[in-house]
Amino acid sequence: MKALVHLARCPDYGQERVDEAVREACDSALFPEVAGKTVLFKPNILIGADPDRAVSTHPAVLRAAIRYAKARGAARVLVGDSPSFQAGGSAFRKSGLQDAAREEGAEWADFEAGERLDAPEGRVAMGFTVASAAVRADVLVSLCKLKNHTLMYYTGALKNLFGCVPGFLKAQFHVRFPDRKRFGVMLNDLAQALAPEFSLMDAVVGMEGPGPGSGYPRQVGAILASRDPLALDRTACRLVRLQPDEVPYLAEGLDRGCWVSSDAEIEIAGARIEELRVAGWKHVPRGVSEGHKIPGVLRDALVPRPFFSRSRCVACGACVAICPAKALRFADDPLARAGRRVEVDYAECVRCYCCHEVCPEDAIVVAKLRPLGFR
Numbered sequence: 001m002k003a004l005v006h007l008a009r010c011p012d013y014g015q016e017r018v019d020e021a022v023r024e025a026c027d028s029a030l031f032p033e034v035a036g037k038t039v040l041f042k043p044n045i046l047i048g049a050d051p052d053r054a055v056s057t058h059p060a061v062l063r064a065a066i067r068y069a070k071a072r073g074a075a076r077v078l079v080g081d082s083p084s085f086q087a088g089g090s091a092f093r094k095s096g097l098q099d100a101a102r103e104e105g106a107e108w109a110d111f112e113a114g115e116r117l118d119a120p121e122g123r124v125a126m127g128f129t130v131a132s133a134a135v136r137a138d139v140l141v142s143l144c145k146l147k148n149h150t151l152m153y154y155t156g157a158l159k160n161l162f163g164c165v166p167g168f169l170k171a172q173f174h175v176r177f178p179d180r181k182r183f184g185v186m187l188n189d190l191a192q193a194l195a196p197e198f199s200l201m202d203a204v205v206g207m208e209g210p211g212p213g214s215g216y217p218r219q220v221g222a223i224l225a226s227r228d229p230l231a232l233d234r235t236a237c238r239l240v241r242l243q244p245d246e247v248p249y250l251a252e253g254l255d256r257g258c259w260v261s262s263d264a265e266i267e268i269a270g271a272r273i274e275e276l277r278v279a280g281w282k283h284v285p286r287g288v289s290e291g292h293k294i295p296g297v298l299r300d301a302l303v304p305r306p307f308f309s310r311s312r313c314v315a316c317g318a319c320v321a322i323c324p325a326k327a328l329r330f331a332d333d334p335l336a337r338a339g340r341r342v343e344v345d346y347a348e349c350v351r352c353y354c355c356h357e358v359c360p361e362d363a364i365v366v367a368k369l370r371p372l373g374f375r
Helices: 015-028 059-071 088-095 097-103 132-136 157-164 169-176 180-194 229-239 248-255 296-302 318-322 354-358
Strands: 003-009 038-043 076-079 114-118 127-131 139-149 153-155 198-208 216-226 266-270 305-308 328-332 340-344 364-367
Touching (some): 003 229, 038 059, 059 097, 059 198, 127 180, 153 229, 157 248, 169 180, 216 229, 305 340, 318 328, 354 364
Parallel strands (some): 038 139, 139 198
Antiparallel strands (some): 114 127, 305 364, 328 340
16 A cells, blocks of 8 residues: 655754644645544653653654644644653653643643553454553554664654553563564554554654664654654664664564555655765664574573663662563672662573663663673
């Protein structure tokens, strides 16, 4: 099936420029009819972080999206997400998104109240517990951020929907699907079941390097919009010179039948990709997909693993709490900054890198060998 992706130039987060870019992209990409309906915007809020760090969807983009929906006659606009570890209220405030939503007259949705969502077309998962608001809204919009992702290499419109699974329930999927290929299939099962009506991407400033939480902001200068989340994601990859088929769920998604089945079906409107393509984007190093099946010492040599810095770690407990394999624990250490360090049972570690995602102190690095100077 054909899919239109609109690529709008947006050099910075000046509100007027963002409003104009969002309006241009949404108009061109045929934003769904929302008059008299309830619209839910699902931004990317990984952890509470200043907007300048590019961890979350920028508040200016959320403001523009809310204004656009209201101008189109939406009866009710909701905003919601469920961070994996950090208490939602804290993350929402620090990201600036909660204030932006309320100031624009939107309601903050409760993503902790979950309900069953069947996935009859699922290939590895036949159902999910998801936020009730995501099921009951008339129009679901993935308001995503262009970022690297240590496990999946890239995160955008499709991966953003994993935030509809409440809090710690996300960790269970890393145990069930410990390799990135099957985890990617699960992500597509969820996205197909949720069936978002629209996707809108903040690619004004993306995150390169060790994303999705510890990478580096990088100017891209674009807002993307599409009714097809796979088409949008495959287009966004090309902006940062990443081959879409290197991302497991973007390759597997092509034969789903609900999104585009080839790149030839994607039509780009607005700016040309060549005009905005970023040179020298720092990509995530490639790892072994089925690393959990490689035994012992050989796995440690071939598959990147998390290393913890005693000098940076403040012993907040985020990594220990979120670890789905229960492979982390604290041990007393008088030489550590906090008087204790994180110990890893690498035999139990499933290499999901959830610990790396949620660390607020950049105290974890994912590598095959501990980097020199990282202590």
